[in-house]
Amino acid sequence: MLGGRLFTAALGLLSACLCAGFAWRVSNQRTRGLAALCAWLLTACCPVYSYFTAIPKTYALAALLVCGAFFVLAGKKRWRFELCGILLALACGTRASLGILLAVVGFGLLLMRRRDGCKFAWLRFGTAGAITLAAVFAPFMITVSDGFAFSQSMHASRGDVGFMEWLMLRAGAASRLVQGYFMTFVLAAFALAYGGTRGLPSLRRAHPAIWLALAGWIAAAAVHFLAPFPYDDYQTPIMPLAAAVVSAFFADAVEESRLRHTAGAAWTVLCLAVLFMGASPLAMNWVSVRQDRFWVVMKEKPDVMKLREVGKWLHERTGENDLILTQDAYVAVEARRRVPDGLEVGPFSLYPAIPAEEAAAAKVHNVETLRRLIETTDAPYAVLSGYSFAISAPEMAKTDPAIIAELDAAIRRRYKTVEIIPDFGQQHTTLEILELTQLGM
Numbered sequence: 001m002l003g004g005r006l007f008t009a010a011l012g013l014l015s016a017c018l019c020a021g022f023a024w025r026v027s028n029q030r031t032r033g034l035a036a037l038c039a040w041l042l043t044a045c046c047p048v049y050s051y052f053t054a055i056p057k058t059y060a061l062a063a064l065l066v067c068g069a070f071f072v073l074a075g076k077k078r079w080r081f082e083l084c085g086i087l088l089a090l091a092c093g094t095r096a097s098l099g100i101l102l103a104v105v106g107f108g109l110l111l112m113r114r115r116d117g118c119k120f121a122w123l124r125f126g127t128a129g130a131i132t133l134a135a136v137f138a139p140f141m142i143t144v145s146d147g148f149a150f151s152q153s154m155h156a157s158r159g160d161v162g163f164m165e166w167l168m169l170r171a172g173a174a175s176r177l178v179q180g181y182f183m184t185f186v187l188a189a190f191a192l193a194y195g196g197t198r199g200l201p202s203l204r205r206a207h208p209a210i211w212l213a214l215a216g217w218i219a220a221a222a223v224h225f226l227a228p229f230p231y232d233d234y235q236t237p238i239m240p241l242a243a244a245v246v247s248a249f250f251a252d253a254v255e256e257s258r259l260r261h262t263a264g265a266a267w268t269v270l271c272l273a274v275l276f277m278g279a280s281p282l283a284m285n286w287v288s289v290r291q292d293r294f295w296v297v298m299k300e301k302p303d304v305m306k307l308r309e310v311g312k313w314l315h316e317r318t319g320e321n322d323l324i325l326t327q328d329a330y331v332a333v334e335a336r337r338r339v340p341d342g343l344e345v346g347p348f349s350l351y352p353a354i355p356a357e358e359a360a361a362a363k364v365h366n367v368e369t370l371r372r373l374i375e376t377t378d379a380p381y382a383v384l385s386g387y388s389f390a391i392s393a394p395e396m397a398k399t400d401p402a403i404i405a406e407l408d409a410a411i412r413r414r415y416k417t418v419e420i421i422p423d424f425g426q427q428h429t430t431l432e433i434l435e436l437t438q439l440g441m
Contacts, residue, residue, distance in 0.1 A: 014055025019240035038247035048180030062237035085129030093136035386429025
């Protein structure tokens with residue numbers, strides 16, 4: 001997992017560099033240095049962006065593809081439209097919600113068809129994107145169409161909520177987004193205040209790709225906020241677009257305003273970025289567990305190191321072909337062992353309401369099939385945490401306590417506790433390692 005984090009962090013850092021390169025390309029010659037610096041600070045030096053592009057999720061790869069697409073689009077190569085379409089199609093294959101960027105850019109290029117060099121840009125972009133989408137999705141839609149459709153239905157099946165809760169969820173996501181990317185919104189406000197209408201014409205002259213990026217960010221953000229449950233971290237892959245646009249606008253505003261002090265603006269943004277990093281709540285979360293009344297409970301070691309220790313412990317006590325019975329799949333990954341069939345999606349593998357036949361076809365479990373697995377598996381170790389059996393998919397509701405008790409009792413009839421690790425992993429729940437004492441039926 002540490003290797004995965006390092007690799008993912010490298011992708012995130014590279015995406016920040018491409019974001020800076022995009023800001024450089026869409027700005028005029030006098031302000032491109034300031035724009036590139038600001039874009040890099042708003043991404044690479046943003047604690048929230050750095051965090052979500054350093055954990056092994058798809059955010060960093062998606063951000064890299066999106067940033068690469070707009071970086072290429074802002075260039076002068078003849079094949080820029082085809083490559084942009086390919087990269088955005090791959091981004092859609094990485095995170096499906098990013099498919100909206102293909103539509104926005106394609107439509108934007110259609111509107112720009114009368115510009116020099118853009119007559120057939122929309123067709124070249126669309127053809128390359130469509131071919132890539134077919135290459136990415138067609139194999140799954142042909143060979144495992146039912147499983148593909150089932151996997152796409154998870155987020156759309158989240159539980160219904162009332163209007164006020166719907167509104168509060170989106171207000172909360174917006175609040176966390178502003179908190180996490182506060183510097184981006186500060187620079188946007190400064191650009192509007194000091195650049196005003198004078199800044200807009202020069203931005204339009206700089207490069208049309210900046211408007212495509214802005215429209216793409218707005219459209220993708222709308223898709224994410226209209227999701228049944230709008231996680232603010234869904235915005236991670238598209239925030240470099242906002243950073244590049246804001247940075248170009250900000251640099252232009254500095255140039256157009258009476259300040260005309262590019263070096264002073266650069267130093268100001270740098271100092272603010274450093275202060276913002278130090279003031280981020282994430283900085284405290286990285287070193288503390290919780291506050292116990294008057295006292296702060298500090299971490300004895302980084303979370304990833306505790307994970308490595310647990311993985312090593314399990315790896316040394318299991319054989320190469322052994323399974324680990326757990327919904328904490330990252331523990332099995334660190335131990336370099338597989339989990340039983342149907343538990344590959346970890347805490348999202350329990351679908352209590354679906355029939356056994358449908359669960360088997362989709363490679364997940366309902367209560368009956370999971371209990372049967374627990375009663376028959378010969379996995380030498382089971383690993384439980386606060387997430388075990390806690391989530392009922394696809395609604396992502398809390399599992400009925402009676403179901404949790406039933407499945408927990410089934411495990412404890414065959415396994416005994418051998419290790420307990422407090423404050424483990426996300427939200428610092430208790431991790432329990434159990435050893436098999438009774439062979440399966």
